[in-house]
Amino acid sequence: MSQTNVRLTIVYDDYNGVKPGFTKSFGFAVLIEKNNKNILFDTGTKIYPLTANLETLGVSLRSLDAVILSHNHYDHTDGLPEILSRNPDIPVYVHQFWDKPVRSQGIYVPQKNRVTINSAREIEEITSGLYITGALISPDYGGIYEQSVYIKAPNSYILLCGCCHQGLNACLNERLPLNIPQNSKLNIMGGLHGSKFSNDEAEHINTYVESIILCHCTKNTQLFKNQFGEKCRAGILGEIYYFE
Secondary structure: OOOOOEEEEEEEOOOOOEOOOOOOOOOOEEEEEEOOEEEEEOOOOOHHHHHHHHHHHOOOHHHOOEEEOOOOEHHHHOOHHHHHHHOOOOOEEEEOOOOOOOOOEOOOOOOOOEEEEOOOEEOOOOOOOEEEOOOEEEOHHHOEEEOOEEEEOOOOEEEEEOOOOOOHHHHHHOOOOOOOOOOOOEEEEEEOOOOOOOHHHHHHHOOOEEEEEEEOOOOOHHHHHHHHHHHEEEOOEOOEEEEO
């Protein structure tokens, strides 16, 4: 893989199919490989099968450079303890509302590992071209804050969402504070929960979206497929996705 390209692998998911050698389970996690860095976005629900799926890829927990957690729900956080036991100094990126009580709350993130994100910014300390949005609130589960990630590929960006409780439009609006051009080619991946576009919105977004890869908690599958056609497909656990 070219150092300038980006590779994303779904390592924990329950939405669709699974490649041989991987174990399907409720939750979500994606391995981001960019500029020779390994970043884990969310950690699934259980230590196993997270560790087994990473081992199938040949990725050790000690080789991870950082963890980014989208929101404080157990199905996105509870694979973390084993990572911390084998990689005790790894930075874990959370938003500033992380300790706000919420239904279905995930595990505690140790203060010594925490890097708290207070506003949308590029995470240059991990690698260039990796951006994190602000914490956006949704009324789901009594009020849950969530952050998403943008990743710069050579000729496009990738928007990676955990559950997208806040809605895709809110995530797309975060391009402005991140100085991401509104007309840049965009790929979308992740759990999209109840997100949906009107037909007029979808027609506009279709002018710059190259792909939508549905995962985890997505509810409006058929609507996305109707609006985006062949650009939209279901993610596969263990699949490696290349972005240029």
